[in-house]
Amino acid sequence: MKLNSKLRIAAVGVVSLALMAGATSASAAVQPQKNGSDGGLYIYDTNGEFVTDGSTVFGWETDAYGASDELGYTNPTYCPAESTEGWTFMSAPGDERTAAAWQAFRVNGFNPGTVEIVAATLNPIQLILGLPGQSGIKAAGGTYSLGVACTINNGVTVVGAFYRTVTVTAGTGDYVFSPIEAAGVPEVPAEESETVQNIALAPTILAPENGVLSLEVPTGAAATFATPTLVNNVSTTTGTLGAVTVNDGRFLTKEGWDLTANVVDFTNSADPTSTIGKSQLGIAPSVTAAGTVATGVTAAAPQVAGSATYPAAFASGAAANTTGLSVLNADLTFVAPQAKAAGTYNSTLTLTVVSK
Numbered sequence: 001m002k003l004n005s006k007l008r009i010a011a012v013g014v015v016s017l018a019l020m021a022g023a024t025s026a027s028a029a030v031q032p033q034k035n036g037s038d039g040g041l042y043i044y045d046t047n048g049e050f051v052t053d054g055s056t057v058f059g060w061e062t063d064a065y066g067a068s069d070e071l072g073y074t075n076p077t078y079c080p081a082e083s084t085e086g087w088t089f090m091s092a093p094g095d096e097r098t099a100a101a102w103q104a105f106r107v108n109g110f111n112p113g114t115v116e117i118v119a120a121t122l123n124p125i126q127l128i129l130g131l132p133g134q135s136g137i138k139a140a141g142g143t144y145s146l147g148v149a150c151t152i153n154n155g156v157t158v159v160g161a162f163y164r165t166v167t168v169t170a171g172t173g174d175y176v177f178s179p180i181e182a183a184g185v186p187e188v189p190a191e192e193s194e195t196v197q198n199i200a201l202a203p204t205i206l207a208p209e210n211g212v213l214s215l216e217v218p219t220g221a222a223a224t225f226a227t228p229t230l231v232n233n234v235s236t237t238t239g240t241l242g243a244v245t246v247n248d249g250r251f252l253t254k255e256g257w258d259l260t261a262n263v264v265d266f267t268n269s270a271d272p273t274s275t276i277g278k279s280q281l282g283i284a285p286s287v288t289a290a291g292t293v294a295t296g297v298t299a300a301a302p303q304v305a306g307s308a309t310y311p312a313a314f315a316s317g318a319a320a321n322t323t324g325l326s327v328l329n330a331d332l333t334f335v336a337p338q339a340k341a342a343g344t345y346n347s348t349l350t351l352t353v354v355s356k
Contacts, residue, residue: 044073060173076116079150141170211249256319266345
C-alpha cells in the first residue's frame with residue numbers, strides 16, 4: 001500500500017504517544033556513522049517497507065522516508081534536547097552542519113511536544129528552499145548528503161544531523177543511497193621517539209610590476225531615478241548613480257588618486273529650449289565595502305541639490321597605501337524649480353580620475 005500524506009500523518013499521530021517515554025534511551029543508542037552522520041538513517045520506500053537492497057534506485061519524486069532503525073518507518077529520529085527546529089536537507093558532503101551551505105531544504109517539523117522527527121520525508125522534489133535548489137541538484141547530478149537536521153537560533157545553528165550519502169544521476173534525478181556504515185573506534189598510534197631534521201628553504205620571489213590607474217564604468221551606464229514627488233510643492237526625485245570602479249594597479253609607486261564629477265545643465269527631452277541648471281542636482285558619494293580592496297579611500301562631501309557646484313570632488317585615494325579596486329557609488333537628488341515645465345530632463349555626469 002502506497003503511503004499518502006493523510007495516512008502518514010495518521011500513522012505519526014498514533015506512534016507519538018508510545019514513543020515519547022522512550023526518547024531518552026533510544027537517543028542514547030545512536031551510533032555515529034563514517035560519513036559524519038550523528039547516527040544511522042534507515043530508508044523506507046513509498047509503501048513504508050524497509051529498503052534492504054543497496055542498489056535500489058529512487059526517482060526524484062518518489063516517496064522515501066527516514067527512520068532511526070530498521071524496525072518501522074515511524075520510529076523517530078531524536079534531535080538533541082535543545083533543538084528548536086527540524087529540517088530535511090541536501091548538501092555537498094562536508095556541508096551538512098552549515099545551514100547556510102545547504103543546496104536544497106525544507107522544514108520537517110517535530111512531533112508535537114517533542115524533539116522527534118517522525119517518518120522524515122526525504123524525496124528531493126519537496127525541498128523547495130535553497131540554492132541552486134532541488135532542480136539545480138537534479139540537473140547537475142553528483143554526490144550529496146540527504147537527511148534531516150536539528151537546529152537552534154531560528155535554523156542558523158545545526159546541533160544534530162542524520163543523513164545518508166546519495167549519488168544522483170544528472171538530468172533524470174534518479175539516485176541511490178550508500179550503505180549505512182558505523183564509525184569505528186579510532187586507533188591509538190604507537191608511541192614513537194622524536195627525530196628532528198632541518199630542511200633549508202630558499203624561495204625566489206619576483207618584484208611586482210607597476211600597472212596603470214584606470215576608471216571602469218559599465219557600457220551604457222545610466223543613473224536610476226525614482227518617481228518624482230512634490231516636497232513643499234517643489235518637484236523632487238531621488239536616485240542612485242550606480243557602481244563605478246577605480247582600479248589602481250600602480251603597486252610600486254602608489255601615488256594615490258583624485259576622482260571628480262562634472263555635470264552639464266539639464267534639457268527637457270520634449271523642448272530643448274527648456275533647461276534646468278546643474279546646480280539642482282545633489283550628489284552624496286559613498287565607498288562600497290563589497291568589492292573594495294584598496295585602503296585609504298574616502299568619499300567627498302555631498303553636493304546639496306539647489307546649491308551644488310561642479311566640477312566637484314567625488315572621492316580620493318591616499319598615496320602610499322591605496323592600490324587595487326575601489327568600488328564607488330552615489331545617492332542623487334534632483335530638485336526642479338517650480339516655474340519649470342513638467343517632463344523628463346536629460347544631462348550627463350562625467351567622472352575623471354587623475355593621479356595625485
